[in-house]
Amino acid sequence: MANHNQVKAKKHLGQHFLEDESIAQDIADSLSLEGYKDVLEIGPGMGVLTKYLLKKNTTTYVIEIDTESVEYLKNNYLNLADRIIEKDFLKYDLNLIFKDKSFAIIGNFPYNISSQILFKTLELRHQIPEFSGMFQKEVAKRICSKEGSKVYGILSVLTQAFYDAEYLFTVPPTVFNPPPKVDSGVLLLKRKADFKLPCDEKLFFRVVKTGFQQRRKTLRNSLKTFNLSDNLKANTIFGQRPEQLSVSQFIELTSLIENDIN
Numbered sequence: 195m196a197n198h199n200q201v202k203a204k205k206h207l208g209q210h211f212l213e214d215e216s217i218a219q220d221i222a223d224s225l226s227l228e229g230y231k232d233v234l235e236i237g238p239g240m241g242v243l244t245k246y247l248l249k250k251n252t253t254t255y256v257i258e259i260d261t262e263s264v265e266y267l268k269n270n271y272l273n274l275a276d277r278i279i280e281k282d283f284l285k286y287d288l289n290l291i292f293k294d295k296s297f298a299i300i301g302n303f304p305y306n307i308s309s310q311i312l313f314k315t316l317e318l319r320h321q322i323p324e325f326s327g328m329f330q331k332e333v334a335k336r337i338c339s340k341e342g343s344k345v346y347g348i349l350s351v352l353t354q355a356f357y358d359a360e361y362l363f364t365v366p367p368t369v370f371n372p373p374p375k376v377d378s379g380v381l382l383l384k385r386k387a388d389f390k391l392p393c394d395e396k397l398f399f400r401v402v403k404t405g406f407q408q409r410r411k412t413l414r415n416s417l418k419t420f421n422l423s424d425n426l427k428a429n430t431i432f433g434q435r436p437e438q439l440s441v442s443q444f445i446e447l448t449s450l451i452e453n454d455i456n
């Protein structure tokens with residue numbers, strides 16, 4: 195661990211630098227690297243995870259918003275220099291790097307933009323076979339949770355429609371500098387072999403998001419804005435609350451709605 199010229203952590207960028215090398219290695223090793231060659235690391239900071247990625251048989255790109263971190267990386271990882279993108283991940287058009295190629299996403303993510311990182315990944319799912327990294331523990335658990343759980347919600351259903359989600363391990367605050375206030379959790383998403391849904395995918399996103407806006411109500415109530423026929427609303431599925439529906443039931447529900455409104 196280099197002790198000089200370190201990057202000063204910036205709170206507004208969610209900077210908590212991981213100081214445990216074996217955890218960094220475990221995250222890097224969680225990718226199978228099967229069927230793709232390129233990896234994009236979001237928020238490399240001082241490169242604790244990057245250095246393990248660079249040892250692998252992949253082409254690693256990093257995207258980092260902080261100029262000071264980018265300077266540090268350029269000075270300390272010479273062979274990475276032309277694959278450092280100094281941009282905001284959320285605003286950057288990834289086609290500029292990858293065109294239509296597949297790539298994995300990895301990172302010890304900035305927790306303040308966790309959900310947005312996941313939503314952007316879901317939008318690009320046709321190009322992202324694997325996704326691995328660290329979130330706030332509660333968010334990682336939520337993404338992996340199943341119907342009936344208190345934390346099951348939009349992130350769980352949308353992610354698990356396209357990916358198998360596995361919670362790998364918990365990481366305590368003590369291994370970061372500065373330590374975050376919460377526990378962290380590492381998760382792995384592997385895209386399903388068949389990730390094309392048998393329903394209108396745009397409508398699926400709308401149904402899930404609208405359904406969970408009022409999670410204590412029955413779907414009959416929360417999906418009012420869809421102006422569904424009385425006949426359809428008599429179906430028992432509409433008597434359920436969103437948190438009771440499995441991913442495949444949400445897909446079924448979307449197909450029913452699709453037929454009804456067309």
Ligand code: SAH
Nearest residue numbers: 210211212237238239259260282283302304
């Ligand atoms: N991976 C490093 C740093 C984690 S902290 C480590 O484990 O030590 C999160 C990192 O994400 C910081 O370096 C921060 O500057 C960066 N970051 C924050 N918002 C970002 C954004 N919108 N796009 C790209 N990087 C971002």
